[in-house]
Amino acid sequence: IQMTQSPSTLSASVGDRVSITCRASHSVNRWLAWYQQRPGKAPNLLIYKASSLQTGVPSRFSGSGSGTEFTLTINSLQPDDFATYYCQQYSNSSVTFGQGTKVDIQ
Amino acid sequence: QVQLQESGPGLVKPSETLSLTCTVSGASISSSGYFWAWVRQPPGKGLEWIATLFYSGTTYYNPSLKSRVTISVDAAKNQFSLKLTSATAADTAVYYCARPRTIAVADDPFDVWGQGTMVTVSS
Numbered sequence: 001i002q003m004t005q006s007p008s009t010l011s012a013s014v015g016d017r018v019s020i021t022c023r024a025s026h027s028v029n030r031w032l033a034w035y036q037q038r039p040g041k042a043p044n045l046l047i048y049k050a051s052s053l054q055t056g057v058p059s060r061f062s063g064s065g066s067g068t069e070f071t072l073t074i075n076s077l078q079p080d081d082f083a084t085y086y087c088q089q090y091s092n093s094s095v096t097f098g099q100g101t102k103v104d105i106q
Numbered sequence: 107q108v109q110l111q112e113s114g115p116g117l118v119k120p121s122e123t124l125s126l127t128c129t130v131s132g133a134s135i136s137s138s139g140y141f142w143a144w145v146r147q148p149p150g151k152g153l154e155w156i157a158t159l160f161y162s163g164t165t166y167y168n169p170s171l172k173s174r175v176t177i178s179v180d181a182a183k184n185q186f187s188l189k190l191t192s193a194t195a196a197d198t199a200v201y202y203c204a205r206p207r208t209i210a211v212a213d214d215p216f217d218v219w220g221q222g223t224m225v226t227v228s229s
């Protein structure tokens with residue numbers, strides 16, 4: 001299953017509300033996760049099952065969608081949120097990731 | 107708290123075998139009930155799942171890499187390993203070991219990651 005994210009890059013300011021879209025080539029039901037990755041660091045799980053917030057993740061992060069289209073929304077962007085975000089489908093044992101969306105400072 | 111640490115050569119020659127080990131601390135590979143996985147990331151690119159295994163021997167491989175990859179567990183050392191044969195420059199990447207978040211579920215998001223180790227394939 002191919003995962004396509006848009007946009008590839010997103011420029012925003014502190015306090016902005018931003019949204020990232022992830023589309024799957026086939027339905028993944030709600031088996032969709034989102035990660036944040038800062039430069040030189042391992043990915044950090046934010047959202048699983050499309051909209052469930054991982055323990056310890058701030059509530060300004062939210063996820064929505066089902067089937068083939070999903071959205072990650074960050075409310076009131078904070079300085080720590082400038083990073084690259086990846087979606088991942090896990091509807092079968094062959095998990096796949098999107099190509100990433102870099103959120104940088106406008 | 108579970109921690110993962112990758113180790114292995116940082117430089118591999120083309121056509122040789124890339125071998126890495128992940129040492130697990132804070133949990134037992136054999137009794138925790140979790141699966142364990144490898145993920146890689148070429149420089150400046152996205153994430154690619156490589157393989158997932160259970161201590162009992164159940165394995166799942168990325169179809170695009172399956173012919174070259176072997177993963178295994180050493181329960182006595184609380185480690186699991188990755189071998190990738192016939193390495194090429196395209197295998198140059200940061201290699202992460204990771205753990206799916208739910209006990210006994212292989213296809214699950216990864217909530218625990220190692221720090222990653224850079225492997226360069228070059229003569």
